[in-house]
Amino acid sequence: xxxxxxxxxxxxxxxxxxxxxxxxxxxxxxxxxxxxxxxxxxxxxxxxxxxxxxxxxxxxxxxxxxxxxxxxxxxxxxxxxxxxxxxxxxxxxxxxxxxxxxxxxxxxxxxxxxxxxxxxxxxxxxxxxxxxxxxxxxxxxxxxxxxxxxxxxxxxxxxxxxxxxxxxxxxxxxxxxxxxxxxxxxxxxxxxxxxxxxxxxxxxxxxxxxxxxxxxxxxxxxxxxxxxxxxxxxxxxxxxxxxxxxxxxxxxxxxxxxxxxxxxxxxxxxxxxxxxxxxxxxxxxxxxxxxxxxxxxxxxxxxxxxxxxxxxxxxxxxxxxxxxxxxxxxxxxxxxxxxxxxxxxxxxxxxxxxxxxxxxxxxxxxxxxxxxxxxxxxxxxxxxxxxxxxxxxxxxxxxxxxxxxxxxxxxxxxxxxxxxxxxxxxxxxxxxxxxxxxxxxxxxxxxxxxxxxxxxxxxxxxxxxxxxxxxxx
Amino acid sequence: xxxxxxxxxxxxxxxxxxxxxxxxxxxxxxxxxxxxxxxxxxxxxxxxxxxxxxxxxxxxxxxxxxxxxxxxxxxxxxxxxxxxxxxxxxxxxxxxxxxxxxxxxxxxxxxxxxxxxxxxxxxxxxxxxxxxxxxxxxxxxxxxxxxxxxxxxxxxxxxxxxxxxxxxxxxxxxxxxxxxxxxxxxxxxxxxxxxxxxxxxxxxxxxxxxxxxxxxxxxxxxxxxxxxxxxxxxxxxxxxxxxxxxxxxxxxxxxxxxxxxxxxxxxxxxxxxxxxxxxxxxxxxxxxxxxxxxxxxxxxxxxxxxxxxxxxxxxxxxxxxxxxxxxxxxxxxxxxxxxxxxxxxxxxxxxxxxxxxxxxxxxxxxxxxxxxxxxxxxxxxxxxxxxxxxxxxxxxxxxxxxxxxxxxxxxxxxxxxxxxxxxxxxxxxxxxxxxxxxxxxxxxxx
Numbered sequence: 001x002x003x004x005x006x007x008x009x010x011x012x013x014x015x016x017x018x019x020x021x022x023x024x025x026x027x028x029x030x031x032x033x034x035x036x037x038x039x040x041x042x043x044x045x046x047x048x049x050x051x052x053x054x055x056x057x058x059x060x061x062x063x064x065x066x067x068x069x070x071x072x073x074x075x076x077x078x079x080x081x082x083x084x085x086x087x088x089x090x091x092x093x094x095x096x097x098x099x100x101x102x103x104x105x106x107x108x109x110x111x112x113x114x115x116x117x118x119x120x121x122x123x124x125x126x127x128x129x130x131x132x133x134x135x136x137x138x139x140x141x142x143x144x145x146x147x148x149x150x151x152x153x154x155x156x157x158x159x160x161x162x163x164x165x166x167x168x169x170x171x172x173x174x175x176x177x178x179x180x181x182x183x184x185x186x187x188x189x190x191x192x193x194x195x196x197x198x199x200x201x202x203x204x205x206x207x208x209x210x211x212x213x214x215x216x217x218x219x220x221x222x223x224x225x226x227x228x229x230x231x232x233x234x235x236x237x238x239x240x241x242x243x244x245x246x247x248x249x250x251x252x253x254x255x256x257x258x259x260x261x262x263x264x265x266x267x268x269x270x271x272x273x274x275x276x277x278x279x280x281x282x283x284x285x286x287x288x289x290x291x292x293x294x295x296x297x298x299x300x301x302x303x304x305x306x307x308x309x310x311x312x313x314x315x316x317x318x319x320x321x322x323x324x325x326x327x328x329x330x331x332x333x334x335x336x337x338x339x340x341x342x343x344x345x346x347x348x349x350x351x352x353x354x355x356x357x358x359x360x361x362x363x364x365x366x367x368x369x370x371x372x373x374x375x376x377x378x379x380x381x382x383x384x385x386x387x388x389x390x391x392x393x394x395x396x397x398x399x400x401x402x403x404x405x406x407x408x409x410x411x412x413x414x415x416x417x418x419x420x421x422x423x424x425x426x427x428x429x430x431x432x433x434x435x436x437x438x439x440x441x442x443x444x445x446x447x448x449x450x451x452x453x454x455x456x457x458x459x460x461x462x463x464x465x466x467x468x469x470x471x472x473x
Numbered sequence: 474x475x476x477x478x479x480x481x482x483x484x485x486x487x488x489x490x491x492x493x494x495x496x497x498x499x500x501x502x503x504x505x506x507x508x509x510x511x512x513x514x515x516x517x518x519x520x521x522x523x524x525x526x527x528x529x530x531x532x533x534x535x536x537x538x539x540x541x542x543x544x545x546x547x548x549x550x551x552x553x554x555x556x557x558x559x560x561x562x563x564x565x566x567x568x569x570x571x572x573x574x575x576x577x578x579x580x581x582x583x584x585x586x587x588x589x590x591x592x593x594x595x596x597x598x599x600x601x602x603x604x605x606x607x608x609x610x611x612x613x614x615x616x617x618x619x620x621x622x623x624x625x626x627x628x629x630x631x632x633x634x635x636x637x638x639x640x641x642x643x644x645x646x647x648x649x650x651x652x653x654x655x656x657x658x659x660x661x662x663x664x665x666x667x668x669x670x671x672x673x674x675x676x677x678x679x680x681x682x683x684x685x686x687x688x689x690x691x692x693x694x695x696x697x698x699x700x701x702x703x704x705x706x707x708x709x710x711x712x713x714x715x716x717x718x719x720x721x722x723x724x725x726x727x728x729x730x731x732x733x734x735x736x737x738x739x740x741x742x743x744x745x746x747x748x749x750x751x752x753x754x755x756x757x758x759x760x761x762x763x764x765x766x767x768x769x770x771x772x773x774x775x776x777x778x779x780x781x782x783x784x785x786x787x788x789x790x791x792x793x794x795x796x797x798x799x800x801x802x803x804x805x806x807x808x809x810x811x812x813x814x815x816x817x818x819x820x821x822x823x824x825x826x827x828x829x830x831x832x833x834x835x836x837x838x839x840x841x842x843x844x845x846x847x848x849x850x851x852x853x854x855x856x857x858x859x860x861x862x863x864x865x866x867x868x869x870x871x872x873x874x875x876x877x878x879x880x881x882x883x884x885x886x887x888x889x890x891x892x893x894x895x896x897x898x899x900x901x902x903x904x905x906x907x908x909x910x911x912x913x914x915x916x917x918x919x
Contacts (some may be wrong), residue, residue, distance in 0.1 A: 353512055354511070354512065358878070394524070462851045
């Protein structure tokens with residue numbers, strides 16, 4: 001165990017070359033639109049910033065964003081149709097240079113997108129590096145607008161283009177080159193391999209996902225509304241994290257794709273960041289959470305990460321980077337003889353019966369409401385139980401009028417026994433659903449049952465079987 | 474009283490009786506609705522005497538479907554708007570919320586219900602009929618309180634003809650005349666009943682039914698008669714001075730300020746009794762400007778019939794309480810014009826529970842108004858005229874599931890059956906009974 005008094009070192013050196021005091025970079029997006037913003041971000045504690053993509057001049061529309069709220073929470077997902085920077089190239093380059101001078105310890109990465117011409121790429125690489133950029137990120141991922149003009153994801157969806165442009169950039173670049181991957185493709189590894197073949201020093205993933213977030217039910221116009229019309233945008237925010245994590249694992253688990261990876265996609269707090277690092281990412285990039293709450297969130301991220309590392313005994317990021325990679329396997333390698341069942345901890349149950357209805361309608365009908373005597377036992381369907389309740393005559397309790405005390409005997413738990421579900425452990429398939437819907441922390445746990453069977457995967461089981469045509473349906 | 478005076482009085486009423494549970498705004502309602510766990514076979518629904526599908530109406534609020542939410546409420550409880558304001562939710566739906574067992578604030582079901590119902594009324598929506606068919610079968614209700622209204626609405630929605638006979642000039646019973654104004658305004662009660670009238674229920678106001686002959690007439694004209702007569706007047710204080718004009722019983726007092734424009738109150742007020750009506754009267758006296766309001770009760774907090782939250786609120790508003798005390802005499806000025814004081818004595822409970830005066834414990838409370846709130850007496854005279862309808866301790870005996878009395882023509886529900894509970898209990902009685910009567914009507918007119 002490292003000395004508890006020494007703060008863990010959370011600095012990273014991406015691809016062995018790009019130093020940043022912590023693994024938290026701002027992704028190329030509105031929060032990195034200009035030098036003034038990036039400097040305020042560095043003052044707040046961000047370790048690096050990928051500049052809002054520079055390239056040929058464009059014009060933006062208004063409006064540009066739309067979001068998906070969930071259960072009263074704002075911006076579970078965010079969608080945008082904003083293009084690359086709409087500021088002149090020389091202004092961006094001058095500001096990059098100024099930021100680098102004032103903040104030598106923080107990483108500044110230039111995100112680039114120009115038309116698919118070798119000279120154009122050579123020129124912008126030269127200009128960015130002359131301005132002092134610590135690295136380059138090739139934007140092959142932007143899914144809206146630019147892709148219609150043969151740039152962004154139009155490049156990133158064609159492995160040959162990706163490889164070709166990456167190699168053009170590498171002809172000129174002196175700093176590390178990251179290729180930013182689009183998720184709008186059936187297998188992200190195909191493009192990751194192409195980037196690697198083109199000589200990329202690293203990857204960043206994922207860019208935003210093609211999306212239409214919603215439609216105004218009064219006007220029938222999808223959001224965001226641009227004068228009565230909309231266009232598909234790029235989706236990001238907490239909603240996309242699981243998709244991004246999977247893609248990070250796919251890239252890091254594939255030897256032909258594997259490169260230093262900057263993880264992106266719905267990272268909102270230090271726990272999200274740690275997950276990406278555990279799947280092999282070298283650092284992470286954040287955008288939506290900053291657009292929601294501002295640069296200040298980085299303090300909680302850095303502090304949370306350092307405290308977790310201290311608790312786990314890690315002194316530097318590389319101590320745990322990629323630790324979970326080996327834990328992701330193809331399904332055929334999973335142990336078919338591993339058996340868990342749901343246990344309801346009666347003393348914590350509040351009697352909402354969400355597990356009961358979930359198991360009946362969404363799983364395997366093995367949670368029952370039969371602890372207190374009802375005539376139908378565990379054969380009653382949820383609808384029958386509900387109908388029975390509605391037949392019951394209820395009255396406002398008025399002590400003066402209710403002579404007979406409503407003493408219901410000694411109940412062992414705070415929740416009446418009649419409302420605490422029971423798991424049929426023999427029938428339970430261990431799917432987890434009840435524990436997922438339960439609103440109370442630790443009330444339903446999934447417990448391993450020792451069935452005395454040796455571990456056996458599908459691959460092992462079918463290898464011994466003469467019937468090779470068995471399949472999963 | 475002139476119109477101008479009436480308007481002035483109602484403006485003053487609104488100023489003096491601000492609502493104790495202000496409505497939600499749109500965003501707060503949705504935030505609160507989203508907290509609901511959507512329990513299965515929910516305890517809140519089970520606890521509600523009318524079994525409103527609470528998680529369902531809350532889910533609809535969360536989904537921006539306020540009309541659907543209101544109709545879910547109305548389907549179970551036609552007086553959903555007034556119940557959302559007057560229900561003692563702490564001992565009903567909100568008291569049953571599973572969040573209590575999770576150290577969390579229960580869902581504010583009452584306020585959410587009001588949110589849906591207010592929107593429904595503001596949009597001028599109508600209560601839907603369950604059939605467009607006009608069916609054979611005529612039913613009469615005596616009394617236009619919550620039990621009769623729920624009974625009548627249910628049968629009318631099913632296409633039967635219903636007539637309500639009410640001795641007063643306005644419908645609603647205690648909802649209109651007797652509920653504290655800071656909980657439910659008479660105007661809100663009347664707005665809600667207007668929807669029932671719009672269904673085609675026939676109201677006859679100022680129509681006192683009493684005596685065997687008028688009942689016999691009803692029996693002849695109608696297939697069935699529903700007794701939703703409630704309880705009678707508040708019992709009088711049987712002590713010297715108890716009949717002084719400065720002694721105003723709690724229901725008369727409340728009715729006076731709510732619908733009679735009587736906003737005058739004494740400077741020092743003593744309320745006798747510690748039920749919810751006593752609390753309502755005491756808190757009204759505070760709002761009307763009484764400087765000193767005292768409640769006198771012959772037992773203690775544990776025995777009072779007021780809900781604990783009502784008691785706590787009254788205490789916060791400065792109402793004083795005298796426990797284990799009873800009035801002996803009301804003293805007035807020499808010219809008999811004004812009450813001057815109430816003579817009281819402390820009592821104690823013997824081992825058998827009976828109360829005995831403690832000698833030498835006499836004390837005096839100076840006051841200029843006395844409000845008895847010692848329970849409503851049953852309408853014995855009326856009940857005696859309903860021959861064949863069996864009663865027990867002044868309450869009509871019915872089959873709980875069908876509301877059927879011992880007389881096959883008569884059904885009953887509400888306070889006259891349950892001894893005086895809540896609006897929601899009366900609505901539940903009325904609706905359950907209507908379901909049973911509908912089946913009978915179909916049989917009779919098959």
